Amino acid sequence: MQAVPKAEIAASAHDRVYRGLRTRIMHGQMAPGQALTLRGIGREFDVSMTPAREAVNRLVAEGALTMSSSGRVSTPELSNERIEELAALRALIEVELASRALPRAHIALIDRLQTINATIADVVSNRDSVGYIRTNLEFHRTLYLRAQAPAMLAMAETVWLQLGPTMRALYGRLRRSEPPQYHRLIIAALKAGDEPGLRLAVRSDVTQGLRMLAG
Amino acid sequence: MQAVPKAEIAASAHDRVYRGLRTRIMHGQMAPGQALTLRGIGREFDVSMTPAREAVNRLVAEGALTMSSSGRVSTPELSNERIEELAALRALIEVELASRALPRAHIALIDRLQTINATIADVVSNRDSVGYIRTNLEFHRTLYLRAQAPAMLAMAETVWLQLGPTMRALYGRLRRSEPPQYHRLIIAALKAGDEPGLRLAVRSDVTQGLRMLAG
DNA sequence: GCGCCGAAAATGTGATCACAAACAAGCCAT
DNA sequence: ATGGCTTGTTTGTGATCACATTTTCGGCGC
Numbered sequence: 001m002q003a004v005p006k007a008e009i010a011a012s013a014h015d016r017v018y019r020g021l022r023t024r025i026m027h028g029q030m031a032p033g034q035a036l037t038l039r040g041i042g043r044e045f046d047v048s049m050t051p052a053r054e055a056v057n058r059l060v061a062e063g064a065l066t067m068s069s070s071g072r073v074s075t076p077e078l079s080n081e082r083i084e085e086l087a088a089l090r091a092l093i094e095v096e097l098a099s100r101a102l103p104r105a106h107i108a109l110i111d112r113l114q115t116i117n118a119t120i121a122d123v124v125s126n127r128d129s130v131g132y133i134r135t136n137l138e139f140h141r142t143l144y145l146r147a148q149a150p151a152m153l154a155m156a157e158t159v160w161l162q163l164g165p166t167m168r169a170l171y172g173r174l175r176r177s178e179p180p181q182y183h184r185l186i187i188a189a190l191k192a193g194d195e196p197g198l199r200l201a202v203r204s205d206v207t208q209g210l211r212m213l214a215g
Numbered sequence: 216m217q218a219v220p221k222a223e224i225a226a227s228a229h230d231r232v233y234r235g236l237r238t239r240i241m242h243g244q245m246a247p248g249q250a251l252t253l254r255g256i257g258r259e260f261d262v263s264m265t266p267a268r269e270a271v272n273r274l275v276a277e278g279a280l281t282m283s284s285s286g287r288v289s290t291p292e293l294s295n296e297r298i299e300e301l302a303a304l305r306a307l308i309e310v311e312l313a314s315r316a317l318p319r320a321h322i323a324l325i326d327r328l329q330t331i332n333a334t335i336a337d338v339v340s341n342r343d344s345v346g347y348i349r350t351n352l353e354f355h356r357t358l359y360l361r362a363q364a365p366a367m368l369a370m371a372e373t374v375w376l377q378l379g380p381t382m383r384a385l386y387g388r389l390r391r392s393e394p395p396q397y398h399r400l401i402i403a404a405l406k407a408g409d410e411p412g413l414r415l416a417v418r419s420d421v422t423q424g425l426r427m428l429a430g
Numbered sequence: 431g432c433g434c435c436g437a438a439a440a441t442g443t444g445a446t447c448a449c450a451a452a453c454a455a456g457c458c459a460t
Numbered sequence: 461a462t463g464g465c466t467t468g469t470t471t472g473t474g475a476t477c478a479c480a481t482t483t484t485c486g487g488c489g490c
Contacts, residue, residue: 013444014272037471048445050265053472057229057269058276063366070452071472085366092307151278151300151377155370162366228474252441263475268442285482286442 014051017041018058025064025075026161028133028168032077036065063162075165083166086159087210091203093156094140098186098202100147105190112142113187121179129171133164139183143190163210170209180205229266232256233273240279240290241376243348243383247292251280279376290380298381301374302425306418308371309355313401313417315362320405327357328402336394344386348379354398358405378425385424395420 011019021041024030041052056073059065066076078086116139123131137160144153182205189198226234236256239245256267271288274280281291293301331354338346352375359368397420404413 012442039471049472050444050446054269054272054444057273061273061276063369072452073472082366085364088311088364089308089367089370092311093304096303096307149300149303151297152304154278155304155373158370227472254441264442265474265476269474287482288442 012051013045013047014054014058017045017047017051018055020045021055021059022064022161025059025164026133026137026157028130028164028171030075030165030168032075032165032169034165035072035074037072059161062158064164076162078162078166083163083210086163087207089159090156090163090206093152093159094144094206095199095202097144097147097149097152097156098198099195100149100152101143101145102190102193102195102198104146104148105143109142109146110187110190113139113183113190116142117179117183117187120183124179129168132171133167136180143186167209180208182208227266228260228262229269229273232260232262232266232270235260236270236274237279237376240274240379241348241352241372243345243379243386245290245380245383247290247380247384249380250287250289252287274376277373277376279379291377293377293381298378298425301378302422304374305371305378305421308367308374309359309421310414310417312359312362312364312367312371313413314410315364315367316358316360317405317408317410317413319361319363320358324357324361325402325405328354328398328405331357332394332398332402335398339394344383347386348382351395358401382424395423397423 036056038049038052038056041056042049045052056065060067060073063076065073067073116135120132120135120139123135141153141157144156147153182201185201186198186205189195189201236251251271253264253267253271256271257264260267271280275282275288278291280288282288331350335347335350335354338350356368356372359371362368397416400416401413401420404410404416
């Protein structure tokens with residue numbers, strides 16, 4: 001019924017729900033403005049309202065969901081000012097993370113980044129926008145993990161989370177056909193140990209997509 | 216029993232608890248490692264365990280409290296690496312906020328900052344460390360509110376929250392007797408419209424206190 | 431004195447329930 | 461037909477409870 005009957009780590013119910021909703025939002029599987037109900041979430045994850053409410057409250061606190069004055073929750077529809085602000089936050093934090101990862105970026109990491117980049121080319125040719133968002137985030141997270149800065153990475157992921165539904169709306173309608181050009185620049189700067197070039201490449205990659213939405 | 220019997224806005228119970236605990240943590244009224252129980256919180260705020268648990272979960276999600284594997288919560292005891300990281304985040308975000316506030320900083324704002332700064336001198340002479348932390352944060356928040364960047368300000372406040380108990384431990388034992396020198400530099404740079412000077416002053420003010428802790 | 435074990439108290443978790451507010455749909459009057 | 465009112469349904473909120481786990485503490489053996 002509760003606690004942990006399993007011998008394994010066995011995450012709590014509210015954590016399962018939280019993680020499920022979180023990746024769904026971050027990967028752009030929900031459109032902006034989409035509504036959610038506690039009982040519906042409970043049914044879907046086979047839990048009662050209590051853990052569903054905990055998960056939803058946590059996501060609201062992180063800005064991944066918005067709550068109306070009557071308590072109804074839905075994915076946010078961001079204003080252009082908010083989008084610009086979040087893009088600026090991405091640039092600030094992720095440039096710092098990349099810079100801290102640079103001294104520790106060995107060849108194995110660069111190889112992994114190139115593999116992920118090839119996967120991005122695949123999903124782009126398949127017009128799979130949620131696959132694109134997920135793989136793109138994996139590219140960035142793989143790099144930033146090397147920075148050994150968990151608090152900064154958590155901040156960056158919170159920003160990604162807030163932009164999730166907006167990114168879906170963005171990439172869903174612009175239907176790009178080529179992989180992101182700046183990823184190649186990032187890899188090149190990593191290989192060359194070029195810190196200013198890396199900072200510029202990351203900043204460009206982060207602000208590129210969002211610019212056309214706010215324009 | 217629930218909902219909103221009052222005619223006013225009437226915040227929900229979990230929000231009252233959340234806000235109460237939040238300011239207590241952010242202002243340094245709790246020592247690092249201090250334990251909390253749901254039933255104790257419920258007794259203190261006169262609510263049941265449910266809203267107490269919601270408030271605690273939210274604070275855990277924001278990094279203001281840590282939860283052991285058995286679910287017990289306490290204020291965090293940060294490692295030096297984590298402190299350095301959070302200080303770097305403060306520097307990144309707050310320098311940007313100050314820079315964005317600069318073009319909108321009129322004389323009324325500067326007057327207000329000087330008033331707050333005078334209050335800081337008072338509480339410092341009274342050896343009131345929680346008053347110092349609260350007024351110092353008020354100084355920064357007053358400036359950053361002018362940046363019109365709510366997402367960035369929320370990020371900065373989350374970092375303050377995580378540093379709350381540590382700041383208490385820090386300022387509680389170093390017993391400074393003079394008001395922060397860099398606040399005067401911030402005000403001077405605002406008056407002169409000197410953006411590089413402002414960035415440097417804010418970065419210095421933010422990293423100054425934490426440096427001696429990690430050293 | 432010191433360490434270990436077992437019972438009792440404390441604590442977190444999640445299900446269930448009652449209730450108020452919000453929303454939706456239908457109905458009537460004009 | 462349309463606007464306002466009413467009723468029924470949906471939804472979030474918070475209290476209460478049962479239960480597993482953890483923690484605490486007293487006592488016993490060595």
